[in-house]
Amino acid sequence: MEEQGRRLDVHEQHSVEQFLYDEAALLDRLRYRDWLGLLHADIRYRMPVRVSTARGRPDQLATMDHYDEDLYGLTKRVERLETDQAWTEEPPSRPRRFVTNVRGFWRSDGDLTVFSSLLLFRSRGDMREPEWVSAGRQDRLRPAGSGYLIACRDITVDESVLRTQNLALFI
Numbered sequence: 001m002e003e004q005g006r007r008l009d010v011h012e013q014h015s016v017e018q019f020l021y022d023e024a025a026l027l028d029r030l031r032y033r034d035w036l037g038l039l040h041a042d043i044r045y046r047m048p049v050r051v052s053t054a055r056g057r058p059d060q061l062a063t064m065d066h067y068d069e070d071l072y073g074l075t076k077r078v079e080r081l082e083t084d085q086a087w088t089e090e091p092p093s094r095p096r097r098f099v100t101n102v103r104g105f106w107r108s109d110g111d112l113t114v115f116s117s118l119l120l121f122r123s124r125g126d127m128r129e130p131e132w133v134s135a136g137r138q139d140r141l142r143p144a145g146s147g148y149l150i151a152c153r154d155i156t157v158d159e160s161v162l163r164t165q166n167l168a169l170f171i
Contacts, residue, residue: 004113008104016104016114016141019148024097027170032078035170036071040142040149045069047135047155047171066157066167074170081168088168094123095169104141111151112141118155120171122164134158135171 008016019038026035039045047066069077080086101117120133140152155171 005106005108008106008112013102013104016112016148017099017102019141020099020102020114020116020139023150024099028095028097030081030092030095032081032170036075036078038148038150039071039074040144040151041071043069043071043074043150044152045074045170046153047157047167050157050160052160066162077170086168088166091125093169096121107140110143112139112143112148114139114141118171120169122169128165131164133162133164133171137171 023035023038026032026038046068049064049066067073081089098119098121099116100119102114103116104112104114107113114137116137116139118133118135118137120135122131122133135155135157137156138154139150141148142151157171
């Protein structure tokens, strides 16, 4: 992850952190429609498949993704989650997202590049073991009004083999 531009000052940093925490709270409360409102119309939401390779070589496949979606695809996923046909979320998950290690930089085009770490805890039902997903995220945030919109999110999971039953949740 390459850093670019001027680091955020303390007030900008706080504003970006609050934005990411508010986003996590919406997703934890399964308020997906409200979450869609945080996304820019040109959003690219991507999670490449990670593979283990020899030291010094890239450990991601650039041509294979768990998902690579735009606003249309994300909206369709939300619409499906709102129906009785979302069997992967029956019973619904009880997620908790921990967002940490937030570092932001101004880009020359006026957007921000924001790196963060995410730990997602997920519980479902009464008998199933809980699941954990650890990931690094690189976001491109676009200032909008008094806040931001997510224009791009690249998610790099820390495991090459995901141990979750499905990827119905947004990371």
